[in-house]
Amino acid sequence: MFCCATSEMTTKKRSSAEIYDRAEEEIESSKTLKKARLEDSAKEVAQCSAEKSYMASMKRSREEIYYSANEEIESGKTLKKARLDDRAKKVAHSSAEESGMASMKRSREEIYYSTKEDLAESSKTLKKARINPSTKEVAQGSTGESCKATRKRSWEEIYYSAKEIENSYAENELKKQKTDAAGVGGTTNIPTTGRIEAPLGPESFIYHRILGQGGCGKVLLATHRDSGKLVAIKMVIKDSLVNYDPHFIHVERQVLEIAEGSPFCAHAYATFQTEDYMYYVMEYLSGGDLFYTTIDPCDLTTIRHLAAELLCGLDFLHSNGVAHRDLKPENIFIDGTGHVRIGDFGLAATNMFGSKTLTGRTGTQSYWAPEVVRCQPYDTSADYFSLGTLLCKTVFGVNPFHGESMKEIMRNICCKIPRLQRGIDPVLADFLCKLLRKDQNMRKEAVANIRQHPFFNGVNWEEVEARKTPPPFANQLSPMEMTASVIELEDLVKHQQPISDTKQKLFNGFSFVSDAWRAMQ
Template sequence: MRRMKVYHVQKVYLNNMKKEFQQDNATAPKRRGCSAIVQRAKTILSRVLTCFHQKQRGIEDIVANADSSNVKLLALPIPINDESKPAPLSTFTNVAKPTPLASASSESQGQLQDQVTSACQAPSAAAIIAGESKPSPAGPFTNDCRGKHVTDTSSTPLAQFIRTIKEKSHGLSIDDFTFHKLLGEGGYGKVLLASHQATGQQVAVKMVSKRRLIMEGSEEIHTELQVLKKVRKSPFITRLYGCFQTKDHLFYVMEFLSGGDLHTLMEREGRIEGEKLRLLAAEMLCGIQYLHSKKIIHRDLKPENILLDHAGHARIADFGVAVMGFSALFKITGPAGTLEYMAPEVLSYERYDTTADYFSLGEIIYKLALGKHPFLIGSEQNIFVIKMKVMNKKPVYPSQMDPNLCDLLKRLLQIHQKDRRKMVKNIRQHPYFNTVCWKKLEAQISQQEFVSSSVSSLPPLERMDMDELINAEASMPSLHPKHQQLFRKFTYICK
């Protein structure tokens, strides 16, 4: 009886399999017909795309051969897709904004351009021919942010200086300059005020010891030069004109900023308040974001490294400990820079990225606004003591402080870098910066000058004896030829 039941089950199973097989054979032609239809559709789509590209090339030929009397075109590239637009800053693109802040609009996100000095985006060729759109030579700025007058700078001493150094076939040398005064001194070298003998242009010349760089490691030798070449288009970063070397020193020829730095500004004026503080904070933020868009972490932001031009506007300087080429997968570890302006994750030897620069920015703005450091009292050089104070002490915010400024500082001074990363997303849309026109700021158009009456005039142009500085290492043994080879690509002239 049991065997009969098993046999019956097997027979039913085989019959079901037979029916399914017959159904598959019956529907097979239909499936083959569907495949043919899909293949035909793909062929038609391919032909449509081919025709579309041919029409686009035809429009470009029409534009290229158009008579100037019939079609008015600017000498601008005609993009076919959106890839020609300057890339927005990676830190502020496609990110969610913290809940307390209003979400950023697409228009505000468009303000965060990677190249703030690039030309405006040209409309399509078809739109130009049809008269639907006319490109503007003023750039991607709205009417309220556009300059009304254009000044010819081709005959300025700076323009003459740049033309002169470009024409030199053998590059710059120490004999091309007259040195006047020691402007500053740091761990890597000295900064001197000099004037170019042929044009009279004043420049700042940074002199760095080759031996000191070799002691720090060969990977540090070209870091500052590479960074300055990569960020030369930003108006918020000190500009490099050229480089040259002697047997013992490297020389960076840079723009001379006569306003000093934020440290001397605070010593001279005390607290910085109102629109002046807001503008300085916005300019520093623009410079930091530009660095981060180029995958560069500064790591040594402090008042002494924020220089001021003749009108009192900020420039970020000193990239000796900067790091290039970071990414979401590549983070760095270890302290670098100035202890009292290091982020907690740097002091703790944790892996970190660009968020460390935002913490340093918060400390600078706090000190500008209140005249003191948010965590430290006096000068402390013990890394363990500084770490404990930064990690455990909460900054004090006076009751009379602008609430928007207070909220901005709390976001920048978040102890944990994950929290800080969330808080600085879309920081340009923070209420503290509501009155800032970012396009106008980045274009350096009609900026207000904040020159104090106490700003000292330019130092007298007296000749300085350079022999003592140049020959300071003359008594030391000469550098080995293999060490000199590390500097063979150092010479540079700006483009």
């Protein structure tokens, strides 16, 4: 019993060290608790202060509310009165040409009526006005008080005298319903303005649909507002062309002017430019291109007419020193009568006369001639190899040098014989093989008398040149069915990175208007 009591007393005793440690822990715990309470109190004070500050900032005097409401009412009235047409703000103005052409800010109807009023007030003075188009200076006689009040107009606006404006206005009223006698363009039933001819700009046309699109721009179906003429507008981004190769800036325009002499080449009516874009106003060829066209290999008549017309167009280009360099089905177009046209001269080379040659790879790889693949000097005969390849692709639906990769295709172009469909007409096969000769000197000899090849027996080349032979394809769908929709100009013209004044000078002299376009106005 004594031992148990002694043990119990021992367990109840704590050393002074244990008591000290425990007391120290309780003191630290007490301090921590007080600190936490102080922090919570500080947070509550800060939150309360923030709420008071927020409430104070939200309060406004009755005078402030009154004047603010007054301002809002006035602003509402102003907004109701200001009904601006956003589309008018987004109109892309044409950049000034080197000759100093300023963008016309008034419609030609306004010019007409304004000058008509001037004529009524001071007819004698207006009759003395003479304009020199070459210097764009106006030799004016003495003016009456009414003429002094007339504000200055740009030389484009006063280019026509009041009498000329009246005559042109009357003539254009009679030309609204005019149709294209050649059958390659046509007019639309979109109402025209009956306005006189003036420098072209993007706003001169109504845009309907995108016909094609590439890395440098797009091709659009459009209607000329004044004449109702249906055209194709090719838009090219200036900056992309400058970065690719400035050499090509004027090439296509120059070739298009040359191409006016052949009925088997695409024609341009005009070209113009803005700060960001180059525009080509082209014939609208409603039949599309050969890429989406197939021919029965047994239909030798169609193949013969197609090959004959393409040879005529290609021979014309070569005789005028033009190497196309990008012949392929996508660049062969069909007009409204079913005849074919060679187009897209963006990569063409000019002044290719005599023994002049070119180097460098240009065009579409799968249609290159062997000398182009090997980076050897070549001349216009390379176009005949491309012609043979595109005819095979159109007739048989496959490239004669088809491969699993572009590297294999180029190896086949240089080393393999063309693979033609079994069972085809042997005369047709021989004609194609002559175009596809790998040695360019042998190819030159073969194509020198290609029109006398047996494949063209019975062909009257004079009639072909005059487009008196039946067209390779049937008459195409009327373009009227494609003009129902309208695309706004601001949806087509995207703002581009500005190019420097030095680069802009590269485009000097780009714009032109053809005689054919002037005759249609």
